[in-house]
Amino acid sequence: xxxxxxxxxxEQLRDGGYTEADLVLVLRAYAVAAELVSCRFQGNNNSxxxxxxxxxxxxxxxxxxxxxxxxxxxxxxxxxxxxxEGPLEWLCDVAAFLLGRWSHTQRRFLYNKLLSWYRGWxxxxxxxxxxxxxxxxxxxxxxxxxxxxxxxxxxxxxxPETLPALVAGxxxxxxxxxxxxxxxxxxxxxxxxxxGLLYHAHSEQKLAFVRDCGDSVVKLAxxxxxxxxxxxxxxxxxxxxxxxxxxxxxxxxxxEAWSYLRPPLxxxxxxxxxxxxxxxxxxxxxxLA
Numbered sequence: 001x002x003x004x005x006x007x008x009x010x011e012q013l014r015d016g017g018y019t020e021a022d023l024v025l026v027l028r029a030y031a032v033a034a035e036l037v038s039c040r041f042q043g044n045n046n047s048x049x050x051x052x053x054x055x056x057x058x059x060x061x062x063x064x065x066x067x068x069x070x071x072x073x074x075x076x077x078x079x080x081x082x083x084x085e086g087p088l089e090w091l092c093d094v095a096a097f098l099l100g101r102w103s104h105t106q107r108r109f110l111y112n113k114l115l116s117w118y119r120g121w122x123x124x125x126x127x128x129x130x131x132x133x134x135x136x137x138x139x140x141x142x143x144x145x146x147x148x149x150x151x152x153x154x155x156x157x158x159x160p161e162t163l164p165a166l167v168a169g170x171x172x173x174x175x176x177x178x179x180x181x182x183x184x185x186x187x188x189x190x191x192x193x194x195x196g197l198l199y200h201a202h203s204e205q206k207l208a209f210v211r212d213c214g215d216s217v218v219k220l221a222x223x224x225x226x227x228x229x230x231x232x233x234x235x236x237x238x239x240x241x242x243x244x245x246x247x248x249x250x251x252x253x254x255x256e257a258w259s260y261l262r263p264p265l266x267x268x269x270x271x272x273x274x275x276x277x278x279x280x281x282x283x284x285x286x287x288l289a
Contacts, residue, residue: 036081
């Protein structure tokens with residue numbers, strides 16, 4: 001089993017021969033990640049920081065250096081991190097939820113239109129803008145190289161229609177893009193190796209991805225990382241496609257998406273957060289979060 005806590009990850013790295021400077025870098029990345037996703041949970045009700053630690057643990061187990069392990073902890077910063085930007089954050093949340101009512105084709109059409117209208121703001125990740133202020137913050141804390149890798153992770157299109165091109169062009173990827181694809185593969189393994197995916201309310205969506213694209217993902221793992229990661233992914237995919245979890249053990253699809261915020265009871269809701277909560281209660285279906 002891979003690490004799910006900070007202590008487990010640090011002990012794994014110490015046993016793996018990482019230097020003290022490496023451990024300090026990883027610990028700093030953990031502290032920032034924990035702050036950005038402090039109230040975020042996965043759709044199976046596990047804390048989001050446990051998922052980030054799991055991805056970092058898989059990356060380290062497969063020979064990644066300290067910088068890539070740090071990126072693994074920060075890989076979802078731009079997608080799911082709360083940088084405290086206020087109205088822009090909640091407006092994007094509400095817009096993303098409403099667009100969850102749209103079909104995949106309609107969302108992709110809007111995505112491409114937005115990119116063509118304003119090329120300076122890339123990428124639009126589920127309509128969460130990666131603002132210059134966010135990028136500057138990570139650059140100050142970790143340097144340009146780590147931040148650029150986090151940004152490239154956010155920009156990569158990990159979609160069924162793009163995977164064949166990724167597999168075909170894997171040999172031509174530069175070092176940063178290879179690291180990004182490697183982290184996507186680690187992310188896939190973290191979601192599936194322990195069956196956590198099956199406890200999501202909307203696990204059928206991910207199972208459909210595994211059914212349609214699993215072979216491409218495994219082939220990509222062979223090209224990027226080697227046979228060990230490919231074998232682990234193949235085994236994880238084979239297992240979750242045959243396993244099942246009673247519906248009663250999953251979270252209600254009325255409430256949860258792939259990840260969600262659960263603030264403490266003492267928190268005071270901002271207008272946008274309250275609006276989003278009302279929408280999640282009143283509009284049936286899967287929010288895009």
